[in-house]
Amino acid sequence: MKAVKKWISVTLLMSAAAASIVWQDKPVSAEGQAPVTIYKDGDYAGASQTLDVGFYNVDKLKAVVGNDAISSLKVAPGYRVTLYSDSNYGGWTKTFTADASWVDDMNDEASSLKVEQIGASHAPVTVYSNAPYGGFEQEFGVGDHNVEELKAGVGNDQISSLRVAPGYKVTLYQDYNFSGGSKVFTSDAMYVDDFNDDVSSLRVEAISPLDATGVAVPDNAYSDASKRQLLQNFAPKIWFAQGESYFPSSVEFTFPYVDRYLNPNSGKYEFKTKTTLDPLTLKLPYFTGDLAHAPIYAFWVEKEYNNVDLVYFQFTPYDLGKNVLGTEVGDHVGDWERITVRLAKFADNGVNYVKPVQVYYGAHSFGTTYRWDEVDKVNGTHPVVYSAQGSHGMWKDPGNHVYQELVIDQLTDVTNQGTAWDTWNNVQAFQYYPNEATGNGLGNAWPTWLDKDYTNPDGGAVYHFGNPQVGTFFGQPLFAEGPTGPQEKTALTSDVLLD
Template sequence: MRKFKLWILVSLIVVMSASGILVKKELAYADDPAPVTVYKDGDFTGTAQSFEVGFHDVNVLRSGVGNDTISSVRVAPGYRVTLYKDAKYSGDSYVLTRDAEWLDYFNDVTSSLKVEIIGAPALPVIAYADSPYGGVEQQFDVGEHNWDVINAGVGNDKISSMRVRPGYKVTLYKDHSFSGASKVLTEDAIYLFDFNDSVSSLKVEKISPVDAKSIAVPGNAYSDVSKRELLEAFAPRIWFAQGEVYFPSSVEYTFPYVDRYLNPTSGKYEHKTKTPLDPYNLKLPYFSGDLANAPIYSFWVEKEYQNIDLVYFQFSPYDLGKTVLGTEVGDHVGDWERVTVRLAKFEDNNTHYVKPVQVLYGSHSFSTVYPWDEVDKIDGTHLVAYSAFGSHGMWKDPGSHVYKDLVVVQLIDVTNQGTAWDTWNNIQAFQYFPNQRTGVGLGNPFPDWLSRDFENEASGAVYRFGNPRQGSFFGQPLLADGPTGPQDKGSLLNDVLLD
């Protein structure tokens, strides 16, 4: 029996807590009952330690594989493990829902971890010690929860972010026994601002989930047609800056000008220009793009806690870097930038609804998240985004945005209202499945270049959409590596976070 690695139901545990009933269904290999096993070396070798569902801090790791020593991980189907760089489930994190024979940039840095069941039932309100939605967590059902209950879980005066399911209201109090200053939440809060680390009691109540922001799902069913309609309904208006010359295009527009080749360094198929680039004269005519025919690549991604992320990727043939001491650095062939609308889905009186909750603006290697009510919109649902001059980083507002301080200069993105692009007029729509690492088209084909079969010559998959790094100026590349595509981004691969 053990040779076949059959899946069996090993337990059904009902746990009573002060917050309600939590049902945990655990599945595991017949010959390896632990949902997650970590290894000190790559390829699942070296000292190993197994973990059940729950939180495992640095002291637990030290008793087994060791702190800052994990290099590979096995994850049983149906489970998720979140690795944290710091103790107490804090710092940078790395989420896995499948085996990883090598942890790349997360190698030898794990100090704590959390194991969860994918799709496990959650109570209406979840409080987290860190923002966004990290660290120690505690779930709450309808009712009153005083400081002693909170202190036994996430901790008194320790809450920094919260999830609130549609149809529920949580009232936070700064003092025990439901007194002192209060704050009401009816949707997720990525950060509690004036109530950060100051909640001592709370009440959870059931309310009507339908409000002015609620939108009935077309046809009252999550069909391919209704998903595409919702992607169109929330697609952004993107303002390009005055004087912009490097506009978006389709990926296919670049095909006559690039070769798909096996990069010996990465071992994966990538794109590079057919015309070699002089590092001091990097511009080719096709870099100007094809805005008139450019699609917005739009992804429907269903995530945990009844969330749906609508992820909108803009592709441009070229990204203009910044000028440092009179020299242009950081340009790269190919550019992917994104904005994301997070929807909460729910049902009321046999009608399916979605409600916009948050918006993410991606800029370079970081992103900023805002509540839906704080962003500008066209016709009530089309969010407004500003694409920075040359570099295309996405911002909520026009202006000058300092995003990095170097020793000799500040790196600044400039945004304003130059050319408007109403992306809903030309979307390429897809549904992406994070745990399967693939997707399907919604009214259009799923292109080969979106595959993750990067090492297969026949697949058409593209790992990087531009030339490798070239030239240097005070340690900064004149031409940076081309970017990886949407299929390699956390926004599609992470099944929980708004990434």
Template sequence: MLDLKTQFPRPSSLKSIKIGFWFRFCIFSFLLAGRFIPASAQLREHEFQSVPDYVKKSAPLVWLHSEDPFLPSDLLTHIQHTTPAINQVRIPGFDRKLNLDNLAGLNNLGEPDEVFLTSNDSPTSSPFPSWLYGQGPDSSGRIHDAVPCIVILVEKGLRELDAFFFYFYSYDQGGNITQVLEPLDSLFKDEPAVMQGMHFGNHIGDWEHNMIRFNDGKPIGMYYSQHSDGQAFVWDDSKLSKENGRPIVYSALGSHANYASPGNHVHDAALVDYCDAGSRWDPMLSAYFYSLEPINFTLTPLSNPESTRIDQPTSFFYYTGKWGDERYPDDDPRQRTVPYFHLRQFESGPTGPRSKQLVRKGLHPDFRHRKSWMEWGVSVFMIWYPCCLRGWRVWISGAVVLGGVVAAGLGLRYGIRYAVRCYMRQGYRKLDTDIPLQDVEGRTRDD
């Protein structure tokens, strides 16, 4: 006789079997899924300690212009040659006390954008202050005894990471008359200062950057900062040149705007930047490295064996003021202004990396520069100028425009006359419909 108790388990035993089965199933699924987690996700914990290899293998290489005297600059040296100021008034008590570890303390002096790191030396003095020139790289691409670059990694989930490469220069030299395109250059012929080669738009302190986006540890696109805007490329774009897998960046003469190719580049519709392969700089050899938590905006230092830097200060990142002088007033003897065009020789210094929209959806910043009406007007004019407004073309274009206006006027005139005639005809038909002539004749006979 079969013992039912031994052949079939009790309900409580069945329940324990089901729980054990599902427990083992979950453990197996978890272990199996680990084999298919992207490399970037598996390295997430490690990435907060050191720079991932895939970032180092795809980091930019910068070609500085061969004639640019203003080279990458050490961050600490720049700070030590400045004094904080608000509304052009220097704040005493900071002589040689400021450094990269306490710079954020200046935020307590005023509003976020009120403090300016003002140069202790005038940019109009002769000889020119030597610390504003910066320092060039050696033959290996390393800049010794200086840190002009910071690398910030922004992890956006398990698969996506944005790597920002910021380059710092103590001085930005703006354009001069040779960099203004025809025919707008002729507008300055009566301005002696401009015609003598005055550079306008200069400022102390200059931050430029590239951003490379990675997906599953592979680069998919890159952004180049350029003046008030920039350019973005997908990684396989033929315009993006590379050296051993590392993208090439060309730093423009004076302005240090970043471009993907050498040669002349038009910006803001009417100005030209010059780029060439002067000296090769590898920013990864002289940089600070960090990861940024995108929600709390917290900076964490990272290590990189290729860099000789041991210290990794963070306070300077949280500084919200400007990294240079405030624009000098028009009555300041250092300032020169071009009448009517409001071009000034010196402008205000820039904000730091914190304000460069480090958390963004696309390669471009989410909030891009909005052109003024004057900028739009200049852009439209410069688009039409080469084909329709240069030399004898302006007469043909004028004749075409005049002919178009005359044709439009005649068309409008005849169109109105035609519409009036049609309206009058419709009125006659309506009257004929409302009062038939037969009725009128019948009434006449009756009378």
């Protein structure tokens, strides 16, 4: 594979629809140190290897530190390193943006890695060999790119996902010389569907970034007030199912009914009910929530590739589990569910715009991403969400959604139009900084329960927002552990992923 290079600038020649491309190899941190140094032993000891921006497969690791041998690492400011458990950038991953004296569960597991510069400029189109946005990658400017160019980079018939900057489109072709079946993308695709591993040439073209979905940034500036306004503009309309008994509230609404205590198992401060749940199915009065005063917790999160994720968290005091063979399983105190709207940022004739391109619907521990044009909306900007009865998983459509097959039963979310919640009428707005693990309020205070100093007895940080797990039933928790909060979710902690 040829050396991975960083895109520095693109000068668009509108008359010829071409681009002038300047490349730069091997950036060096401001302090003069290598972007990343890996070590064979913990606490930065043993054999070491310095790494510049680029890809390092198993053969390069074997040369110094070794395969399955990394135990600690140092990361210069402004860089990130992603470790892969398998060669060829496969398997599970772990990303670091700061020094780690111990790489935890990735110890002696890494067989390949990638070093990137945070916030670096990118070409109009980036393609990846894995989904989503993993494995080998290759960047392309405006123009035609035939099979020979693909072979020198990501590979022929190897593309699985891609990113497209606003103002561009990419056409994938199944055959070389821009022939065979074709598929056009004008925004990011976590998976290229029926073109997966079936692309032998591609064409990148400039288009106008403006269309009916573009929204001018208020006051033409990304101020706190403008960010708050945009968070309100795209806040979802949530339908709770008919017969719903457990509605959202603010976190503070639950304070009179819970204790913040040091969990001896996690070593962190968490919430549990002041009243013992005996039996486990006991329903306390406050579990019904306070919908009339409930806020939607909305986060502005800057992401790579000039994207912004608007992440909307719904908090409910209680989650009703499922009935499995006549037994109620999976109930838990505290529940966080989310929907994310991804915006692409761009400017046209001196005016700043954002353009909604994707929506992520989170349901329990998984979720589904849709294009903006695939989801129903209110007033053109508010995506419609269906919250599952009792368990609150967020879905795009009404109906019965089987989300887990058990040997003895199915776990199903039921959604329909019962009670409506126009969340834009009560938004608590924040900005979160993934690489700093903190944030600030946008027109409202930052609550201490969003902090991450979980071992501080005098602070307010909360790790789990509900009681510990009790028992199991056919592999399912009889009573489930309360969830972690927004500050622990990938939607906020990653500066790349849509989640």
